[in-house]
Amino acid sequence: MFGQVNLLAVLVGAVISMVLGFLWYSPVLFGNIWLRQIGKSADEISGAAGAYALSFIAALVSALVLAFIVGAFGANTLGEGLLIGVVxxxxxxxxxxxxxxxxxxxxxxxxxxxxxxxxxxxxxxGALFAVWA
Structure with missing residues (x-):
């Protein structure tokens, strides 16, 4: 069932997810807005090594499932991967x-x-998994 899934692409996708999340929720992008919206300070969030480990596991599972969906649809172009990601x-x-x-x-x-x-x-x-099939 998962024979067509590129596990290296899944790992890369999960790492991309984590790096993007680190930037997304940091002051570089939207971190200050996020903290204000949830009513917490940066000190209350920092030092959450366990949360990062669990987030990486979740990112791996999510990437694996999305890679399977991309493969199941036979997507192999950038556009098809982008569309599947949106859908x-x-x-x-x-x-x-x-x-x-x-x-x-x-x-x-x-x-x-x-x-x-x-x-x-x-x-x-989605794009990564389609072109790196």
């Missing part, structure tokens, strides 16, 4: 996280910030 984000990523936001009540800005990050990750990984 998976709309159908799974955006909708699932939106439901949590509706019930948990964080500001919509938190959902938008997380959702935009996940969209960028899925699009990059």
């Amino acid at each position: 998976v984000w709309i159908g799974i990523g955006a909708t699932a996280t939106f439901v949590y936001s509706v019930f948990e009540g964080p500001p919509i800005g938190v959902w938008l910030l997380h959702g935009a990050y996940q969209l960028v990750v899925f699009v990059i990984e």
Whole structure:
């Protein structure tokens, strides 16, 4: 079933996800906005080595599943990979996280910030997996 999945591409996709997340949630990009939206300080977030390890495992699983979807559709062009990334984000990523936001009540800005990050990750990984099949 996973014979067509390029595991090196999955690893690279997960690393890209982590690097992008580090930048996305840092003061370089949107970190200050994120902290303000969730009502925490940088000190409350820092030193979370366990959180980074769990996040990397989640990034690996997510990348593996997306690589499988890209392979199952036989996508092998940049455009096909980008499209699958967007479709998976709309159908799974955006909708699932939106439901949590509706019930948990964080500001919509938190959902938008997380959702935009996940969209960028899925699009990059979708393209990566399609062209590196």
